[in-house]
Every structure is written in C-alpha cells, then in structure tokens.
Amino acid sequence: MTSDRRVLVHASTEELAASVAARFITKTVDILDDLGSATIVLTGGRVGTAVLAAVNASPARDSIDWSRVSFWWGDERWLPRDDDERNEKQARDALLDHIAVPPENVHPFPATNDGIELDAAASRYEAELAAHGDESGMPRFDITFLGVGPDGHIASLFPHRSGISIDDCAVIPVRNSPKPPPERLSLTRPALNASERIWLVLAGADKASALGLALAGASRDEVPVAGIKGRKRTVFFVDAEAAAEVPEGLIAPSY
Numbered sequence: 001m002t003s004d005r006r007v008l009v010h011a012s013t014e015e016l017a018a019s020v021a022a023r024f025i026t027k028t029v030d031i032l033d034d035l036g037s038a039t040i041v042l043t044g045g046r047v048g049t050a051v052l053a054a055v056n057a058s059p060a061r062d063s064i065d066w067s068r069v070s071f072w073w074g075d076e077r078w079l080p081r082d083d084d085e086r087n088e089k090q091a092r093d094a095l096l097d098h099i100a101v102p103p104e105n106v107h108p109f110p111a112t113n114d115g116i117e118l119d120a121a122a123s124r125y126e127a128e129l130a131a132h133g134d135e136s137g138m139p140r141f142d143i144t145f146l147g148v149g150p151d152g153h154i155a156s157l158f159p160h161r162s163g164i165s166i167d168d169c170a171v172i173p174v175r176n177s178p179k180p181p182p183e184r185l186s187l188t189r190p191a192l193n194a195s196e197r198i199w200l201v202l203a204g205a206d207k208a209s210a211l212g213l214a215l216a217g218a219s220r221d222e223v224p225v226a227g228i229k230g231r232k233r234t235v236f237f238v239d240a241e242a243a244a245e246v247p248e249g250l251i252a253p254s255y
C-alpha cells in the first residue's frame, strides 16, 4: 500500500472511538466552512457504531451545522427497516435520531419491507446516488467510514467473492454473505474509492492479520481492504491489538 495511507494507533476501542469522533467533528466543520456542505458515508459494525455514539456524546457535537450534512451508507443488511440488526437502525439509535439533520438528507438503503426485491433495491440506491451526484454519477463523498472484518472484508465486499472486483456499477446485491445476514447491499470498490477521505475503524486482535496482510501488499481479492484508497486520504484508526502486525514504518507517531 502506498505511503499516503496512515495508521493511527489507540490504546483501546473506547479511546479510538473518542479520538475519531473528535477528529470527525473538527474535519466536518472545516469541510462545511470550505465547501458549504458535507456528505458522509456510514458503516455498520461495532466500531463504526461506537464512533457515532461518541460523536453524539461529544460536547462539541452541535458545532456541526447538521442541516448541511448528508448521510449515505457503504452497505446494508437485507432486513426489515426497523430490524435492530440493520446498519441504518444502529446509526439512527447512536446518532442520527439525536441531531438536527433534515430527514431528506439521510439516504438509507431500501429494506425488505419496502416491497422491493434485492436486485431492484441495488438499482434503486444506485439511481438515488446518481440523482444526487455530479457528472461522475456519484455525490462528493467527503468522509467514508469503513469497518474491517477479520477476513479483511469492507462494506459487504468479501474475500474471494466477485463483488470486490466489480467496477462497472456503484451498488451491488450480495448473496450468501459469509457474515450474516446472507443477503446484503453494498457500494462497490470504485464507488467507495471515489470518496475524498476513507476512515477505516478497526479494533481487536482478530483484525491484526488482515490489516497486516493488506498493508504488506496482499491482493484485494485475498484481503478486500487492500483495494481501498481514498482520493485524498486513507487513514486506519486502530487499537493496539489490531496494530500488532502493521509494518513499523506505517504507524504514524502518536500525537
């Protein structure tokens, strides 16, 4: 992986979440000052949700003018909309239901109780992205959060599955997912990599091998996170356990 990827190590998941939350608030304020609006892509998973809860708990939370922020998701589990296992439900519980973001600025994936099949749901989300996009067909994603699985999966793009190599569309249906539930929806690698900044959040010893392999040059087919690179920045926010196999030279000095 090229040198513009940085690894920031934190003592614990709690410290990681608090640090990412503080950085997110500061960066989003800067983006709003510079560009007038900010578009954020959320992730599912324990660590990504812990970051949102830390943003909500921050005394600086409302230094962000939420009326100018939009939210999308990198992937979603194919479940009824109010299912506790849906990434959307977890993000709403952790943050979105507690801030003054306009409902029309929140763009969840379709759900099984929307009266739509999985393939059509992928097409619908792709069309929604295009409707809010520029000439590239995508919105400007300012910050994209991604969790990372023990197998190196990101969003719902898994090792040795076709999804990680699809590059002719922005959204795909996923079936037989190794991580339950079996059916999901996911942005593709090119759609994710269209993001200005990609912030990967991972903690725990079970992530160390995938992260080490990815940073040491493994293929994206073997370790999907290896294929992830933001246009401007790609930052790995990790705890000490997940950092155990990161090449020394890639760990940014703690600040």
Ligand SMILES: O=C(O)[C@H](O)[C@@H](O)[C@H](O)[C@H](O)COP(=O)(O)O
Residues within 6 Å of the ligand: 043, 044, 045, 046, 047, 048, 075, 076, 077, 087, 146, 147, 148, 149, 153, 154, 155, 156, 179, 201, 202
């Ligand atoms: O729908 C999902 O499950 C996520 O989008 C998935 O990609 C998740 O981010 C990783 O599996 C890491 O999850 P943890 O942070 O819980 O380990």
